[in-house]
Amino acid sequence: MRYIDAEDGLPLITGLSYKLDEDHCLLRWQWPDGLQAVYIEERSADRGSYGMDEYPSPSEGLRLYTREEYKAAGGYRDRIDKVGLVVYTVYACMMENGEKLLIRQPGAENTVEISTGRAKIRYSIRQKSSLLRKYKTVQISVLAEIEVPKEVLCYVKKQDSYPASIEDGTVYPFLRDFPAGRSTLPPIEVGKNDYVRLFFTDGRRYGRFFELIPE
Incomplete structure (x- = not known):
């Protein structure tokens, strides 16, 4: 599994939004045609602010989430157990020659920041x-x-x-x-x-x- 940069013709995540319900967060986004799975990263926002790597290792801190799971749950529901700013990033996942490719998107359309208090x-x-x-x-x-x-x-x-x-x-x-x-x-x-x-x-x-x- 490795990252690749977004380019024309690749499936991209759009319309990422969230809704807070007590100590849970519900994420929703638009799935591009043909995409069957994504990987979701959840981290404290301070990680990037204090000089850590912009992207995690593809083998760490990422959760596979399928389109079928999304349909069944009406989105992606996660328990909020951190204090401060929490960042979710949804990476479109493609298969090429048996290898999983995670698409890094420019801007912030596949990223959302949630405040849970200081x-x-x-x-x-x-x-x-x-x-x-x-x-x-x-x-x-x-x-x-x-x-x-x-x-x-x-x-x-x-x-x-x-x-x-x-x-x-x-x-x-x-x-x-x-x-x-x-x-x-x-x-x-x-x-x-x-x-x-x-x-x-x-x-x-x-x-x-x-x-x-x-x-």
Whole structure:
């Protein structure tokens, strides 16, 4: 099984739409004449946004769905179990010399994006200082509903007051992704009059997927 690019004469998926019903999603689309099967990919939208491959391996993350199954169910019904933006892509599937060919379409006619709400990232920052030392320790704890790539968050340090934005101090990146659940980072040492706060590295971009909440 492999991908091929769309060209004149090949069957293409059109009219892809969706309907949400509580925790289920119903997809419908127009089947081109003669096409008997498609492959459906379902992924979190952030996968593409964080630099992953545009197309999955043809052997992974794809589900075969036949025209007969579609007719019997009145579409393709799937349970929504992700938080954030979910992307469905429907690939027309052809057979050639016994090999399955999945057609990559230009544009987004065979792709639909569904919002299931933003994933919450809760964080706390604990400070510990001593009268006899010039420095204090700061420990950051992050509680994430889903895995958060390290590129999403940063911490900002400012002297004499808490930073108000990512531009209001010195920016430091994180070195590892945050898994779902609680992550407590090793303590960091800052000046006695320094203050630290977490921010999105790009609020416009990542604010679509996540909600950052101080505990």
